[in-house]
């Protein structure tokens with residue numbers, strides 16, 4: 001494992017609604033190392049994007065309260081100044097978001113958009129920047145970089161646009177890349193290519209990558225470590241092998257069951273009953289997943305759930321992971 005890159009301890013990110021603050025990220029702790037892809041998974045509304053934005057300093061601090069610690073390299077990011085984040089974003093930290101069209105400027109040619117980040121963070125000559133832009137476009141798998149550099153975003157396919165976003169994100173060789181649903185807007189074949197690209201960038205640049213997704217299917221052969229979030233909390237974390245081969249928390253078990261399987265094509269897809277509670281309705285006591293697994297008796301949950309480590313490096317919140325129900329002879 002590479003050296004530690006980012007360590008988050010007891011992070012709370014709360015949004016102001018009226019006069020009250022509500023935690024969208026509630027006591028999250030995790031670590032990412034260099035050379036590692038850490039996937040953060042969970043349904044929509046579990047707090048994944050809120051967590052990512054806390055790391056890269058994109059919250060409006062007039063309406064958001066962040067407490068706890070985010071240590072990146074040797075710097076504390078909770079409470080860091082906007083200038084500090086401006087300096088980190090694009091240089092030490094790269095970002096890739098879901099919708100490449102929204103992230104690109106429709107009126108600027110590709111070359112100008114990729115070069116912008118070099119203009120901001122380096123004092124290279126124009127010729128050197130031009131060379132770097134072409135090299136980056138080639139590195140992200142775009143054929144004919146000279147031509148692509150002259151094009152506008154609307155002239156490119158969705159997959160090509162996402163490659164441009166990745167080129168911008170890696171332009172300054174960041175130590176940490178945060179990719180928030182980088183493949184959600186793309187079709188399945190392109191999805192696989194973009195994930196391959198992220199993996200090869202990680203291998204070449206030795207970066208740490210945080211891959212945020214609601215889809216456990218994309219995690220299986222991309223990630224090294226997995227963090228499962230539910231209702232603002234980490235409910236399970238472990239290596240990709242542990243999470244896929246020995247999932248513990250009933251939420252993780254349900255997420256895995258809801259991945260479409262080729263051999264069950266045509267069967268009804270498993271869906272987790274109920275929905276993630278909204279911030280205002282978030283229960284503060286007990287296991288937050290309990291209302292969605294009524295078959296697990298109350299006595300199986302902890303009143304105040306704690307993190308357990310039933311096997312080395314594999315963590316799970318609440319004792320309810322020890323209870324299973326059997327459906328068609330299968331434990332769920």
Ligand SMILES: Nc1ncnc2c1ncn2[C@@H]1O[C@H](COP(=O)(O)OP(=O)(O)OP(=O)(O)O)[C@@H](O)[C@H]1O
Nearest residue numbers: 015024043044045046047048049050051214278279
């Ligand atoms: N700026 C904001 N102000 C108030 N509430 C917010 C804000 N951003 C997110 N929330 C709320 O915080 C909770 C977590 O949202 P978040 O977007 O982090 O979840 P997510 O897991 O990333 O979901 P998605 O995959 O849909 O982006 C949700 O209840 C959401 O409504």
